[in-house]
Amino acid sequence: MRLVPRTLAARTVVLLLVGLLLAQLLGTAIDTLDRGKAFYRSTTLQMAERIADLAKALDAVRPPDQRAEIARRLSDHGLVITLSRGPQHIDGASERSYARTFHAMVSRDLGPGWPINVQLHRVTVPPNSSPAFAADAPAGFLDHYLTLRQFYPMPRGFAFVTRVQLSDGSLVTFSAPLPYETVTRFYVLLPKLALMLTIVIALLLVAVRWVTRPMKRMAQAALALGQDLNRVPIAESGPEEIRTTARALNVMQLRLQEYVRDRAAILAALSHDLKTYITRVRLRGELLPESHHRDRLIADVGEMTAMIDSTLEYLHGLSPARGRAQFDAMALAESVRIDAEDMGWPVAVAGTTSQPFYGNVQDLRRCLMNLVDNAVKYGGRATIQLEDGADELTIRVCDPGPGIPAGERERVFEPFYRSGCADTRDLGGTGLGLSIARTIARAHGGDVVLQNNTPLGFCAAIRLPRANA
Numbered sequence: 001m002r003l004v005p006r007t008l009a010a011r012t013v014v015l016l017l018v019g020l021l022l023a024q025l026l027g028t029a030i031d032t033l034d035r036g037k038a039f040y041r042s043t044t045l046q047m048a049e050r051i052a053d054l055a056k057a058l059d060a061v062r063p064p065d066q067r068a069e070i071a072r073r074l075s076d077h078g079l080v081i082t083l084s085r086g087p088q089h090i091d092g093a094s095e096r097s098y099a100r101t102f103h104a105m106v107s108r109d110l111g112p113g114w115p116i117n118v119q120l121h122r123v124t125v126p127p128n129s130s131p132a133f134a135a136d137a138p139a140g141f142l143d144h145y146l147t148l149r150q151f152y153p154m155p156r157g158f159a160f161v162t163r164v165q166l167s168d169g170s171l172v173t174f175s176a177p178l179p180y181e182t183v184t185r186f187y188v189l190l191p192k193l194a195l196m197l198t199i200v201i202a203l204l205l206v207a208v209r210w211v212t213r214p215m216k217r218m219a220q221a222a223l224a225l226g227q228d229l230n231r232v233p234i235a236e237s238g239p240e241e242i243r244t245t246a247r248a249l250n251v252m253q254l255r256l257q258e259y260v261r262d263r264a265a266i267l268a269a270l271s272h273d274l275k276t277y278i279t280r281v282r283l284r285g286e287l288l289p290e291s292h293h294r295d296r297l298i299a300d301v302g303e304m305t306a307m308i309d310s311t312l313e314y315l316h317g318l319s320p321a322r323g324r325a326q327f328d329a330m331a332l333a334e335s336v337r338i339d340a341e342d343m344g345w346p347v348a349v350a351g352t353t354s355q356p357f358y359g360n361v362q363d364l365r366r367c368l369m370n371l372v373d374n375a376v377k378y379g380g381r382a383t384i385q386l387e388d389g390a391d392e393l394t395i396r397v398c399d400p401g402p403g404i405p406a407g408e409r410e411r412v413f414e415p416f417y418r419s420g421c422a423d424t425r426d427l428g429g430t431g432l433g434l435s436i437a438r439t440i441a442r443a444h445g446g447d448v449v450l451q452n453n454t455p456l457g458f459c460a461a462i463r464l465p466r467a468n469a
Helices: 008-059 064-074 097-110 141-148 186-225 240-286 292-318 329-342 361-379 433-443
Strands: 080-084 116-124 156-165 171-178 325-327 347-352 357-359 382-388 392-399 447-454 457-465
Touching: 008 064, 008 080, 008 097, 008 156, 008 171, 008 186, 064 080, 097 116, 097 156, 186 240, 240 292, 325 329, 329 347, 329 361, 329 382, 329 392, 357 361, 361 382, 361 392, 361 433, 361 457, 392 447, 433 447, 433 457
Parallel strands: 347 382
Antiparallel strands: 080 171, 116 156, 156 171, 325 357, 382 392, 392 457, 447 457
C-alpha cells in the first residue's frame, strides 16, 4: 500500500498539515499544563490563606462550645470543617511532597507555634458507584464531595486533609478537594482546536492549489513541446518564479524552432549539391565500358543516393509535427499491406480499431512502412496486428525471423547502427529505418519497442497514446 502521495500538491498539504497539527497539539498541551500549574498554585495559596484565617478565627471563639456551630456555617462546597473537642496530640509530619508544600504554605500564614499535620488523600470513584476516600477521611466529607463533582466532573482527584491544633488543645480538621484542572479543561480546547485547523486546512488547500497549478500547466506544456515545436507559447503569468520559468521555456522553444529550421535548410542545400555531383558520377559511370569495376561504381553511387534519401527522411521525422488530423488506422494498415504486396512482400493484417486516431498519417505511414521493410528483410514475411484501446493504439509488426539480442535492442535505434546478428550489407539499407520509426512515434507522444518470443514471433510495437486527440 502506497502511503506517500504521488503529487507535489498532496505531499505539500500532508506535510504542512502534519506539522501544523503537531505544533498545535504541542502548543495546546504546553499552554494547558502551564495554566493548570498556575491554577493549582493559585488555588492552594488561597486555600492555605483561608485555612489559616479560619483556624485563627476559631481559636479566638469564646466559649469553645460555639465553635462547632461556626464551623458548620463556614463549611461550603470547597472546604469542610470538623472539630474534635478536648486536648489532642498531633504529629506535624506530612507524608507526601505535595502535602509538605501545602504544610509550608499554611504554616507560613499561621505563624510559629501552631501544630499542623497535612495528609494527601486520593479520591476514587469506581464505575457505577459512590466516591471512596481513605479510611481516615473526616465524617461528612463524602456528602460534600457529591456536590463538588458538579464543579469538577473528573472521576478521581486529590484532597488535602489539614489538621490544626488550637491553643486549648482542640483539633480542627479542614478537608479541601483539589481538582485536576489541567485535564478537566482540555476538552474545552478541542472545539477551538478543530475550528482553527479547519480554517488552516481550507486556506492551505487554496494556497497549495494556487502554487502548484501553474507548475502543472508548465509540465503539460513542456511535454507538448516535445511533440510540436510550433505550439502556442506558455502564458507568462503568475508569481515571479513561475513567470521566469515560463519565459525560459518560451525562449527554449524559439531557439529549438530556429535550430530545426536552420539545420533543415543547411542539410537540404547540402543534399541538393551532393545529389548534383552524385548524378554526374552516375552518368559518367554509365558511359564507361561494361566491366566489374563499372558495376561496383554504379552500385556504390546507388547506396550513396539511398543513404542521402534516408537521412532526409530521418530529419523530416525530427521536424515539427504538421498536418495532423483524424484518420482510420485500419485503413492505414491495409494501404501499407497493398503497397507491400505490389513490391512482392508477403504481408498480412490482423485486429480491428473502434475509433479514429489523431496524428500525421503520412509520417505514421513512413513509420509503419519502415518496420514492415525490416520484418520482410529479416523474417521473410510480416504481420501487422492492431490493438485498439480507450487510451492507447498499439500497432505491432511481427515476423518469424531470429529477432535481435537483448543487449542490442536499444542500440539498433541509433542512427546508422546495424545489428551484428545478420549481414545487413547484403540485405541493403542504411541503418536509419528504426531510428526514423521511433522518432515519428515519439513525435506523437508514443514509442517503438522491440519484443522477442511473442505468439507471432519477433515484434516491433508502435504504441501511440490517444491523449493527443
